Amino acid sequence: MFARFQILLLTSALLAGPLHAEERPKGVVELFTSQGCASCPPADDAFRQIAGRQDVIALAYHVDYWNYMGWTDTLSSKENTERQYGYARMMGRGNVYTPQVIINGRDHVRGSDLSGIVSKVETYPGEGKGLTVPITTAMTGDELEITVGDGQGKANVVLVYYNKEKTIDVEKGENTGKKIAYLHSVANVETIGMWNGKQAVFKLPATVLQKQDLEGCAVLLQTSTSDGDPAAIIGATVIPAGKNI
Template sequence: MTMGSRKSLWLAALVLALPAFAGAGHADNAGGVEKEKPGIDRPLGVVELFTSQGCSSCPPADAYFAELAGKEDIVALAYHVDYWDYLGWQDTLGRKENTERQYDYMRAFGSRSVYTPQAVINGRVHVNGAKRGEVDGALARMSRSGEGMHVPVKVSRTSDRVIIDAGDAGTGPSDAHVVIVYFDAPRTVKIAQGENSGRSMTYWNAVTGIQTAGMWHGKSQRYELPMSEIIKKGGCAVLLQSVGKDGMPGPILGAAFIHKP
């Protein structure tokens, strides 16, 4: 589905929990800090899917995204947009902030319109989110070319705070925002109207909020968040994302899930 022509008119069954919701850790007796369970501080990449319950082209992308969301080496985030609501079904997970993020990417990429299902890979390129070959290919290609997650991001926690340690840049961009992305636990929705009327879909990692927690300037740096805020959310991820002078989102340099206790 594309917005260009219409703008003027304005998989599996849920059986396993995601690593993002597992939250197992162990105590560091020396400092009282609980470290995240052994994992990946440099995942293969970040996949941001822009989707909608009212988009007839989106169910295959949503099903493939569910597979990505179950992989420990992928940070997968789904942004439900609201611009297809006029077709007869209001997306129960849609948010105007998600639509705004997609339009920001559109401007950053120099595109003329937005579309669903759109998958943005590492903040660098976009492909059709239903075409797994294009998504997998982009992730592999960027990993080989040095456009993957080259800055390590490690997460630990105490009883009252989450600690994020971003590593050195090495080569490449040396300024970025520390972006916290909150998302829902998996949720099954029965769609009663619109282009997907009659479908029952399970949606994973649907984004509910985004905030900037700080700035990173290319050197190892530590950030702290109150645990009370993390506990309120279904799930949480941190992105180390460069931002252009015009404020538009740029390449994602590092990422990690923040596991709940």
């Protein structure tokens, strides 16, 4: 985890122009994967198709529990693994697996099940499980403002920093000899504030934006259990590098 003062870091490309509100996405798809997992490449391919959709926020969390198999996933972290275990506890599951996809922080699907993932993304809004709270971003003077709209309940405002694409030559383990391009690999997750159901503005200093060498950032409005585990995502937007939004 970054130190507290680093929570606010985005990529320097964000400073290239003004920020505008994005169209509200249909869903957030979180893939838990590993370079050392033989069954993960098909899920990584499915994830690439999901990531190509304009109405979905796709994030890939590389876990570290496959590292003992002879290859240390270069994108993995214990924090990503802890997030997956948090989801498991929230859903009452006793175990985790890869490849696993979580949709809107609510339910899981096998990561290679593209039709299952798409089905939940498409049907959740009509079932009251969509991203109902609007989130917009704007650059005002020397500050980046994140505005979270009205809704119900309480939730954390979470920033998820990710790389656009990383190509890895896997030299050991179950995927030995494969060259795999990984999209939207998460490098850090930080909570910057609490939303209590009323419109609120969260301000980040623009002076620190250039200090983070990452390529994108998602803003998630995510509820949590009484134990602090991640739960339903009720709002989201993306601040991608190199794009005026």
